[in-house]
Amino acid sequence: MLVNGHQIHSASTSSAGRVNFESSGYNCCLFAYGQTGTGKTHTVHGDWQSQEHRGLLPRLAEGLFERLGKLEGSSSRVRISYIEVYNDRLRDLLSPRSEFDGSPRKAVPSGPGRLEIRTHPAVGVYVENLQELAVDSFRDVARLVAKGEKSKKVERTTMNHRSSRSHTIFTFKVEVRKSSPEKNSMATIQIVDLAGRENEQTSECKGERFQELRFINRSLFELANCIHALCDGNREHVPFRNSKLTMLLSDSLTNNSRTTLLATLTPSPGGFDENILTCRFLESTGAVPELTWMIPLQERLASCIADIHEPTDLQFKLCTTVFRMLRTYDGTEPLALWLDDESFVSYCPDVCDAGIFHQLSETLALVASSAPRPPKDTSAANDRSQFYAAGTFEDAALEAAQRFRLNPRWCLAGRALQGQHVESVLVLRDLVEKETRRTLAAIPQLSAHLAEMPLFNSVLVNHYMDGQAQIKWHADDENCYGCPDQILIGSLSLGAPRRFELRRKPRKGDADRSAQARQSILLQPGSLLIMAGATQARWQHCLPPDDTTDPRINLTFRRICGDLRRGELPEKEQKKQRAKRRSRITTQPVVNRFAAAEVAKTLQAEIADLQSGLAEGEALSSAVTLLRQFSLVWAEDNTAQDCK
Numbered sequence: 001m002l003v004n005g006h007q008i009h010s011a012s013t014s015s016a017g018r019v020n021f022e023s024s025g026y027n028c029c030l031f032a033y034g035q036t037g038t039g040k041t042h043t044v045h046g047d048w049q050s051q052e053h054r055g056l057l058p059r060l061a062e063g064l065f066e067r068l069g070k071l072e073g074s075s076s077r078v079r080i081s082y083i084e085v086y087n088d089r090l091r092d093l094l095s096p097r098s099e100f101d102g103s104p105r106k107a108v109p110s111g112p113g114r115l116e117i118r119t120h121p122a123v124g125v126y127v128e129n130l131q132e133l134a135v136d137s138f139r140d141v142a143r144l145v146a147k148g149e150k151s152k153k154v155e156r157t158t159m160n161h162r163s164s165r166s167h168t169i170f171t172f173k174v175e176v177r178k179s180s181p182e183k184n185s186m187a188t189i190q191i192v193d194l195a196g197r198e199n200e201q202t203s204e205c206k207g208e209r210f211q212e213l214r215f216i217n218r219s220l221f222e223l224a225n226c227i228h229a230l231c232d233g234n235r236e237h238v239p240f241r242n243s244k245l246t247m248l249l250s251d252s253l254t255n256n257s258r259t260t261l262l263a264t265l266t267p268s269p270g271g272f273d274e275n276i277l278t279c280r281f282l283e284s285t286g287a288v289p290e291l292t293w294m295i296p297l298q299e300r301l302a303s304c305i306a307d308i309h310e311p312t313d314l315q316f317k318l319c320t321t322v323f324r325m326l327r328t329y330d331g332t333e334p335l336a337l338w339l340d341d342e343s344f345v346s347y348c349p350d351v352c353d354a355g356i357f358h359q360l361s362e363t364l365a366l367v368a369s370s371a372p373r374p375p376k377d378t379s380a381a382n383d384r385s386q387f388y389a390a391g392t393f394e395d396a397a398l399e400a401a402q403r404f405r406l407n408p409r410w411c412l413a414g415r416a417l418q419g420q421h422v423e424s425v426l427v428l429r430d431l432v433e434k435e436t437r438r439t440l441a442a443i444p445q446l447s448a449h450l451a452e453m454p455l456f457n458s459v460l461v462n463h464y465m466d467g468q469a470q471i472k473w474h475a476d477d478e479n480c481y482g483c484p485d486q487i488l489i490g491s492l493s494l495g496a497p498r499r500f501e502l503r504r505k506p507r508k509g510d511a512d513r514s515a516q517a518r519q520s521i522l523l524q525p526g527s528l529l530i531m532a533g534a535t536q537a538r539w540q541h542c543l544p545p546d547d548t549t550d551p552r553i554n555l556t557f558r559r560i561c562g563d564l565r566r567g568e569l570p571e572k573e574q575k576k577q578r579a580k581r582r583s584r585i586t587t588q589p590v591v592n593r594f595a596a597a598e599v600a601k602t603l604q605a606e607i608a609d610l611q612s613g614l615a616e617g618e619a620l621s622s623a624v625t626l627l628r629q630f631s632l633v634w635a636e637d638n639t640a641q642d643c644k
C-alpha cells in the first residue's frame, strides 16, 4: 500500500519496476485503486515534466529504457498501447480519430477500427484494432501519453476537479532479441489507473456523472468478484466475462503475472469509511494475511496503542482499524481489539505455566476412562472430548461462590470433573479471573461485570487429540449466560498452538465472505483469550482443523446466570434484552495496558508532530502516519524478498 505522495518509493517497489526481461512471458501489472480524489492519477502520472514530481509511469518508462540500454549482445523493441474503458466501452487513447466502441446497450455493427476484445490460444487476451506504437525513448512515451491524456474522459466533480471517469490501461510490450531466436524474450507491463469508487448514497454526482459513477462502481465490483474467486482458488469459475475491464485484465490476473496493488487513502475525516472499504479490498485480494510484514507492524502498532495514555476516540478508532486490516496475529504479542463498537476481545500470552498441560492431560485421561460415557459423546467421531467441572453441594471444602454451575447441555456431551479434579481447574479459574479483572478494569463500558463474584462460575474443557479435532463456527450465546450483549468468556489454551478464527455473524446482504471482517489469532499454550461485550451476540468463532499431530486442551470459563436454554427466555426478559440492545453504548477509547518499546514513542511523536501542523478537523491524518509505517514495512519486506 502506498500513501499519497510517495512518488519516490512507488516505481522502485512495485513489481512492474522490477520486471525481468530475461525470463520470457513474464507479465507485470499494477493497479491503482482507491476512492475518487485520493491521488491515483497523481501517483501514476504525476508531473511528466518534472524530475522530482514524476509519477510511477514516467519513472517506469525512464527506468525501462535505461535498463534496455545496458543489455549487452541483444537488441530490444518496445511498443506501447493506451486504452480507456468508459461506461463499459473501449477507446484507443493513442489513435487520433478514436471513438468509443459503441453504446453498451445498443450493439454497433462491427467495422474497421472498432475495438474488440478477443482471445487467442497463443497470445491470450488482446484487443483487435488497438494501436501498438513503437517507442525508442522516454521522450517518445511522454509525447504519446500527453496526447492520450488530452482525450481521456475527465470531468469536474465535487470530490475532484479533474476526476477520471474511466479506467485506463497503459501497456508496455518489451521484446528482447538475442543472438539465437530461442533465447528471445517478451515481457508485458500494464499500469492500470482505475477510476475512483464513490459512495452512490452520499455522492453529489447527478445526471451523466451519476451514470458514470454507477458504471465505475459496477466494474470495480466485478473486479473485486474476480479477485475473490481467484483468491478462493476457484480459478475455473472466475467471472471475467462480466465486464470489459475484467476481460482486459484477465491475463494479468492469472497467467504468469505479478500483480502489485497500489491503494490510495484519503486523510479527510469524512473518508474514514471509504478508507476501510479500500483496505477491505486489499484484504480480499488475499495478499494481506499471508505476508510476513504483518508481524513487525503488528508489534509496532500494539506498542503504539500501548503508549498513548489518553488516546482520543479518533486515534483509538484508527488503531483498531489498522488492527482489523491486519487480521491475523501470531499470538506472541498481547492484543486488545474492538471487533466493532461493542464487541471486544483481548489476548494475553503467558498467563499460566504451559507445563500444566501434562498434569491436566493425565487428569482428563483418568476421568475419560473412569467416568460414565455421556449419552451424546462424540469424542470417538471427532477426536475431541469434553469435560465440565461440577462442584457439588457435598464438596464442603468449596465456598458456595466457588461451586461450578452447569450448562445442562454439557451433561449430555461431556464428562463431569468432580472432587479433587475440580480443584486443579479452580486454580486455573483464579488465574483467569485475576487476569480478566485487570484487563477489563481499563475499559469503562466493560468493567460493570467486575462487581460479579466470581466472574466465572462454570467451565467447559475441550480436549483436542490432534489437528483434525476442530470446533465449527458458533457463538457461545445460549440464554443461560444472560444477555448476549454482555457475555464474558475467558478461554485458556494449553498444548499445541491452534488458530482461532472470528467472523462477524453472517447477515443478509453480505456480498461475500470479506464482508464478515474475519480475524484470526494463533492461540499459544499458556495464553488467555477474553471475549467480552457483544462478541457473542454479533460474532462467531471456530477452531479450524490443521495438520498438527499434537493434542491441545482449552478451558472456557463462563458465567452461568440461569438454567434457560436457547429459545426459553420469558417474554418479559426478551423485551428487556431488546431494549438494552437498542440503547447503544458509545465507544470509549481503550488504553491498551500492554506496554512495549520505543517504536511507540516514535509513532507517538510522529502523530503529535503531524497533529500540531494540522488544522482542526484534520486529525485523521494520523491515519496516514500509521499507514505510512504500514507501507514502509511492506515495501522493505517486498524489496528484501526480491533480493533473495
Ligand SMILES: Nc1ncnc2c1ncn2[C@@H]1O[C@H](COP(=O)(O)OP(=O)(O)OP(=O)(O)O)[C@@H](O)[C@H]1O
Pocket: 004, 005, 006, 034, 035, 036, 037, 038, 039, 040, 041, 042, 043, 160, 162, 163, 164, 165, 194, 195, 196, 197, 264
Ligand atoms: N501527493 C499529492 N500531492 C499533491 N497533490 C496531490 C497529491 N495527490 C493528489 N493530489 C491532487 O489531488 C487531486 C486529486 O488527485 P487525483 O486526480 O490523482 O485523484 P484520483 O484518485 O485519480 O481521483 P479520480 O478517481 O476521481 O480520478 C488532484 O488535483 C491531484 O493533483
Ligand SMILES: O=C(O)CCC(=O)C(=O)O
Pocket: 460, 462, 471, 476, 491, 500, 523, 541, 543, 554, 556
Ligand atoms: O478451543 C477453543 O479455543 C475454543 C473452544 C470454544 O469455542 C468453545 O468451547 O465454545
Ligand SMILES: [Fe+2]
Pocket: 474, 475, 476, 541
Ligand atoms: Fe465457543
